Amino acid sequence: MVKTRWLSDEEEQTWRALQLMQMRLSAELARQLADDSNLSYPDYIVLVALSAQPSGRTRILELAKLIGWEKSRLSHHVGRMEQRRLIVREKCDSDRRGAFVAITAQGRHDLEKASPGHVDAVRRLFIDHLTSEQLAVIRHVSEATLARLEIPSSLL
Numbered sequence: 001m002v003k004t005r006w007l008s009d010e011e012e013q014t015w016r017a018l019q020l021m022q023m024r025l026s027a028e029l030a031r032q033l034a035d036d037s038n039l040s041y042p043d044y045i046v047l048v049a050l051s052a053q054p055s056g057r058t059r060i061l062e063l064a065k066l067i068g069w070e071k072s073r074l075s076h077h078v079g080r081m082e083q084r085r086l087i088v089r090e091k092c093d094s095d096r097r098g099a100f101v102a103i104t105a106q107g108r109h110d111l112e113k114a115s116p117g118h119v120d121a122v123r124r125l126f127i128d129h130l131t132s133e134q135l136a137v138i139r140h141v142s143e144a145t146l147a148r149l150e151i152p153s154s155l156l
Contacts, residue, residue: 025125032121037114042077043086044118047111050087050103057090057102086110 007015030041039047049066050056058066064074078101081087086107092098103111127135 028125029118029121033114033118036117037110038084039086039110039114043081044111044114046074046077046081046101047086047103047107050101051108051111055102056108057100059092060089060099060101063101081107 026041033039033041033044045067046063049063050058060074060078061071064071067074069077078087078089082089084106085104088102088104090100090102092100130138
């Protein structure tokens with residue numbers, strides 16, 4: 001039987017602080033986007049990932065990997081975004097079962113409109129309260145953790 005390596009008090013406090021920070025930041029950023037735009041936080045995440053692609057499109061499975069979502073969750077969300085004309089599904093000629101997801105002109109417009117307020121909120125809530133050394137540590141820890149989760153560094 002494998003013995004559980006329980007967290008020390010410091011490890012537990014660190015883990016809980018990280019969880020709480022992530023949840024509170026996500027909630028505040030979602031609130032800001034809802035107040036200032038017609039995008040949800042998940043909409044924003046999808047549109048940013050698509051806009052970062054040179055063609056503005058990618059396969060749905062690749063998009064799921066990029067943003068760390070299950071394919072079924074992404075498929076449902078893509079359907080809702082498609083109804084709002086933020087994205088469009090395009091057939092894949094080389095794979096009849098596959099499809100591309102592409103950002104539309106409306107999606108780009110809404111993303112460009114929402115981005116300044118979102119970036120201001122990221123600065124106000126997170127970036128501006130940290131030193132460059134602290135930011136470097138957070139990046140290093142994040143990249144190391146993502147590598148352990150087998151996220152290709154090319155997606156970062």
